[in-house]
Amino acid sequence: MPRSKNKVASRAKRKKVLKLAKGSFGRRKNVLTVAKNSVEKGLTHAYSGRRIKKRDFRALWIQRINAACRINGTSYSVFMAGLKKANIDLDRKALAEIAYSDAEAFKAIVQKVK
Numbered sequence: 001m002p003r004s005k006n007k008v009a010s011r012a013k014r015k016k017v018l019k020l021a022k023g024s025f026g027r028r029k030n031v032l033t034v035a036k037n038s039v040e041k042g043l044t045h046a047y048s049g050r051r052i053k054k055r056d057f058r059a060l061w062i063q064r065i066n067a068a069c070r071i072n073g074t075s076y077s078v079f080m081a082g083l084k085k086a087n088i089d090l091d092r093k094a095l096a097e098i099a100y101s102d103a104e105a106f107k108a109i110v111q112k113v114k
Contacts, residue, residue, distance in 0.1 A: 014032055017032060017035055017036050017039055018030065018032065018035055020035075020039045020042075020043075021035035021038055021039050024038055057093075058092065060096070061092040061093055061095070061096035062076065062092060062096075064096040064099050064100055065079070065080075065092060065095050065096055065099055067099070068099035068100075068103070068106050069110065071103075072106070072107055072110040073110075074110060074113075074114065079110065079113055082113030082114065083113055085113075086112060086113055088109070088112070088113070090109075095109075
C-alpha cells in the first residue's frame with residue numbers, strides 16, 4: 001500500500017507562510033524556504049515590537065507632561081509627587097492628552113497640585 005502524504009495539509013501550510021510573506025521583496029515573497037525565514041523573523045519582531053510600543057508611549061507621555069509642567073513653573077517629579085499627595089488619580093496618558101490639547105485645564109491641575 002502506498003504511503004499517504006496528505007497533500008491538502010502540506011499545500012495549506014505553504015500557502016499560509018506565503019500569504020504572510022506577501023508584500024516582501026524578491027525571493028522572500030515566493031520561495032518557501034526564504035519566505036519561512038522572513039515570516040518567522042517578522043513575527044518575532046512583531047511580538048517584541050508590541051512590548052516596545054508600550055515603553056515608547058509611556059516615555060512620550062512623560063516628555064509631554066514634563067514640557068507642560070516646566071511651562072507652568074514646576075518640574076515633572078514635583079508635579080507627580082503633588083498629584084499623589086492631592087489624591088488626583090489621573091494616569092500619564094490622560095495627563096499627557098490634557099497637556100497637549102487643553103493648556104488651561106493643565107494649568108488648573110498644576111495650580112491645584114502646588
